[in-house]
Amino acid sequence: MSPMxxxxxxxxxxxxxxxxVASGVIxxxxxxxxGLLLVxxxxxxxxxxxxxxxxxxxxxxxxxxxxxxxxLVALIPxxxxxxxxxxxxxxxxxxxxxxxxxxxxxxxxxxxxEVDRGLIEAxxxxxxxxxxxxxEVLLPEALPGIVAGFTVTLVTLIGASAMAGAIGAGGLGDLxxxxxxxxxxxxxxxxxxxVLILLVCLIQWLGDVLVARLDKRI
Amino acid sequence: MTRQAPLPVPADAxxxxxxxxxxxxxxxxPVVRLDDVRRHFGTTPALxxxxxxxxxxxxLGLIGRSGAGKSTLIRCLNGLERPDSGVxxxxxxxxxxxxxxxxxxxxxxxGMIFQHFNLLSAKTVEDNxxxxxxxxxxxxxxxxxxxxxxxxxxxxxxxxxxxxxxLSGGQKQRVGIARALAANPALILSDEATSALxxxxxxxxxxxxxxxxxxxxxxxxxxxxxxxxxxxxxxxVAVIDKGRIVEEGPVWSVFSRPEAxxxxxxxxxxxxxxxxxxxxxxxPSATARGEMIVSIDITGPxxxxxxxxxxxxxxxxxxxxGGVETIQERPVGRFFLALPVSSLATLQAxxxxxxxxxxxxxHVADDV
Numbered sequence: 336m337s338p339m340x341x342x343x344x345x346x347x348x349x350x351x352x353x354x355x356v357a358s359g360v361i362x363x364x365x366x367x368x369x370g371l372l373l374v375x376x377x378x379x380x381x382x383x384x385x386x387x388x389x390x391x392x393x394x395x396x397x398x399x400x401x402x403x404x405x406x407l408v409a410l411i412p413x414x415x416x417x418x419x420x421x422x423x424x425x426x427x428x429x430x431x432x433x434x435x436x437x438x439x440x441x442x443x444x445x446x447x448x449e450v451d452r453g454l455i456e457a458x459x460x461x462x463x464x465x466x467x468x469x470x471e472v473l474l475p476e477a478l479p480g481i482v483a484g485f486t487v488t489l490v491t492l493i494g495a496s497a498m499a500g501a502i503g504a505g506g507l508g509d510l511x512x513x514x515x516x517x518x519x520x521x522x523x524x525x526x527x528x529x530v531l532i533l534l535v536c537l538i539q540w541l542g543d544v545l546v547a548r549l550d551k552r553i
Numbered sequence: 554m555t556r557q558a559p560l561p562v563p564a565d566a567x568x569x570x571x572x573x574x575x576x577x578x579x580x581x582x583p584v585v586r587l588d589d590v591r592r593h594f595g596t597t598p599a600l601x602x603x604x605x606x607x608x609x610x611x612x613l614g615l616i617g618r619s620g621a622g623k624s625t626l627i628r629c630l631n632g633l634e635r636p637d638s639g640v641x642x643x644x645x646x647x648x649x650x651x652x653x654x655x656x657x658x659x660x661x662x663x664g665m666i667f668q669h670f671n672l673l674s675a676k677t678v679e680d681n682x683x684x685x686x687x688x689x690x691x692x693x694x695x696x697x698x699x700x701x702x703x704x705x706x707x708x709x710x711x712x713x714x715x716x717x718x719x720l721s722g723g724q725k726q727r728v729g730i731a732r733a734l735a736a737n738p739a740l741i742l743s744d745e746a747t748s749a750l751x752x753x754x755x756x757x758x759x760x761x762x763x764x765x766x767x768x769x770x771x772x773x774x775x776x777x778x779x780x781x782x783x784x785x786x787x788x789x790v791a792v793i794d795k796g797r798i799v800e801e802g803p804v805w806s807v808f809s810r811p812e813a814x815x816x817x818x819x820x821x822x823x824x825x826x827x828x829x830x831x832x833x834x835x836x837p838s839a840t841a842r843g844e845m846i847v848s849i850d851i852t853g854p855x856x857x858x859x860x861x862x863x864x865x866x867x868x869x870x871x872x873x874x875g876g877v878e879t880i881q882e883r884p885v886g887r888f889f890l891a892l893p894v895s896s897l898a899t900l901q902a903x904x905x906x907x908x909x910x911x912x913x914x915x916h917v918a919d920d921v
Contacts (some may be wrong), residue, residue, distance in 0.1 A: 457671035460631055461685040461736075462660035464653075471684060475675035551716045552674045 340523065343510065348530060350424045350505040354496040358431035359489045362439045366488075367481065369395065369436065370443030371469060377448075381455065381465050395437040403434050403495050407502060427504030431495055439488045446480025447473050479550040486542025490535050507531060582645045584609050584740050584772040585630060590639030592625055592796075599625040600636065601796035607740070612766050612773040614787030614804070616780060616819060622796040623776040627742050630774070631663045632656035644739055661689050664733030668745040670725040672717040678728050679704065679713040685735045696735075703731035707761060723754035730761060734771070741765075743775035747782060759785045780823045784808065784880055792816045805880040809852045809887070810910055825875045825887045827914060835915030843918045844891045846873070847900070851909035856886030859907060866903055867896045891917065 369391065375381050376388040401409070407430045411421045414429040454472050463471065474481070497508020507527050515524025585607035592600040599622045607613045617623045628634035629641055632648055641648050648659060664685075672681050679700040686696035704710050707727040717725055726746060733741050743762065747755040763786045766773055777783060783790050783804060790807050792800040792815055799813040808824065811817045827846070835846060851859055856877045863870065870892035877886040892900065894916070904911050 451671070453667060453669055453671040454673055456633065457665070457667060457673075458684070458688075459633060460660055460663070460665040460742075461688050462657040463688045464657060467688055471676075471687075472673065476673065478675065549675075551718060553718055 340514075343514075344523075344526065347505055347507045347510040347527075350509075351493065351496055351507045351534075353424055354427050354431055354499060354504065354506055355489055355492045357428045358435055358496075359485070359492055361428070361432035362435035362488055362492075363485055365432075365436045366439030367443050369440035370447055371473065373440065373444045374447040374473070375465070375469075379452075381468050395440055398433065398437040399441070401434075403430070404498050406430050406434050407498060411502070422503040424499075424504050424506070427496065427499035427502060427506075431492060431499065434495065435488055435492055438491065439484065442484035442487060443477075443481055446477040446484060449480065450476045479546045479552070482549060483542060483546045486539060486546075489538050489542075493531065493535060493538075582609075583607055583642075584644055585774065586640070586642040586645075587626075588640040588642075590626070590629060590636045590641060592622075592629065592634065592636045598796045600629070600639075603639070603793075603796070603798060605791055605798060605801075607772055607774050609739075609772055610766070610770045611788045612763070612775065612786050614783035614790045615774060615776045615793060616778065616783055616790060617776075617793035617815070618778060618819070621793045623793050624744065626793070627744055627774065627776050630740075630742060631660050631665065661685065661736050662739045664736070664738040664741045666726070666729045666733050666741065666743045666746040668748050670717075670722075670729045670749075672725055672728055672732075674717055677714050677716055678709065678720070681717065681728055682731045682735055685732060689736055699735060700731070703734055704728075706734070706765075707731045721754075722750050723757060726750065726754075726758050727761065730758070730765070734765065734769070739772060741771055741773045743773060743777075745777055746775065748777070748779070755782070756785070762786055778819075780808075780819050784823060788881065792819065803881065805852060805883045805885055808880050809850050809885045825889070827889050828874050831873060831889075831917070832914075834917050836917065837915060839894050839916045843894065843916050845894050845897065845916050846914045847890050847892070848875075848912045848914055849886070849888045849890065849904065849909050850912075851886045851888075851904075851907055852883060853908070854884060855907040855909070856884040859886065859904075859909065860888070863900070863903060867892060867899055869893050870896065889914075 372391055373388060373395070376384040376391070378385060380388075398406070407427075410430045410433060414426050415421045417429055418426045420426050450473055454476060455468055458468050458472050496504070496506050497511070500506060500509025500512060507530060511524050511527040514520045515527060583606040585605070587603050587605045590600050590603040591598065601622075603622075603626060615623050615626065625634055629636050630643065632651065632653075636649060639649065643659060644662065648656065651659070673684070676684070679697055682700040682703055683696040686699060691699070701710070701713060704713055707730055709724060709727050709731070712720060712724065712728075717728065720728065729746070746762075747758050750758060759782060762773060762775070765771060766786075773786075775782070775787065787804050789802065790804050791798050792807070792813060794813070794815040800807060800811065800816045807816060808820065811820050827848070831846065839845065849859070860872065870890050873889040873891055875886070875888035877884050879885070897913070901911060
């Protein structure tokens, strides 16, 4: 690999990392409260409100059903409003985060919903309010699932970020398509795939280790 | 027949509790008073006019089959469930109609123990015990000190830093009891607390509850479907069936002379009954040279001396089944005798001064 190719490769690697981590963090910050809201407002939830639940659920489903490549293009005006441009790595973070947030919200919702209702009842019986239940029961008890779900989201984002090359965001996927596929540089293609595999393995391993340390059940 | 609390609830029990909670001088008032409480699920009545009081310092056993309404009732007492109508007074103040926010300080006066323990898996044992105090706003050092004190009380000092998953079922329930006691509650609600435990562990948990009641004077309302549990700990028992209290009284009294069919059915496993092979041969009327089978229920010291006394007056009687057991330190005897039909009058006369209850169950043709 030439020094020029090498520097291209390194740059693409960091672009992928930035896109994945930044949109991942945003999806965590926005998706977790959304997941909590979905669980809390559901039937029998701690703040039951079926109307809110249906509306939020419909919005989440709406975003989740749009293919990412279409979302990428459809969100260009919004991206321009937020980032100032619709091209580049930072511009790609907006659609990535918007796609990942409802995805993560659903994953978080599943973990939160599986918290034993008896525990919620026990804390209610102690005189705890909704915030206490969220802080002392729902979040700590669902934490292993919340972290495992975040790992899944990050891995999905690595895949999705390859498509962001379509709006000039760069990244490893973009590199593989332009050099590996269109210019028949098989070595680049193989190298990109190898790095992606390693990256995914690393994230998954870190996630698994963290979950094992956090999980105090059974 | 309800006894009064030997000890007052510790005075600091009321600390950190909002206004509206009656002060400790109202000792004469029952801790719980229910009047005509009703609750329907759809068209099925879960509670069909329940009236009940729990005196300060007593252990009341509320027994019933599954679906009798006992869970709904216990959940009404801390507002987890709301009745359709009726009065629910806790320490003298009516809680029906209180908002969720108004119920929260009240719930801190009531500890609850659950069948499946309901310990938070992500918290250590001491943090689980300290949680009610965290909710009540105690600072960390104070609440952990109190948690250690309670873990000493339930014999789990060495498990303070462990997570619940490292504990056995009995140990988990001890933590549950420590947690229920943390905020010095006036009342403990026990929801089938021993139903998930083996008999030996059940015995030790019940002994702990009894000990806590004696030492701290805390009032306990326990619901169960096992008469054995009631016999071991309760002072008084209320039997609930189809949303109604069908029988109520001191445990020894209900055990020696159950009135309601539900009570008799619930007692069938723990109380002496006529052996099946004898019951199968009972005939309603006397035969030529036959015997009659009677049951005698008797309480008090006379239970022990009944049979020796009988031996001097009647010839030819035999003990088929039964004996004397001790409930609430009171002898409770139940005997099944076979004796000549001609001796009935003598037997009746013999039983009069002891207050025993005699029932002629039937006749048998020859020896059994």
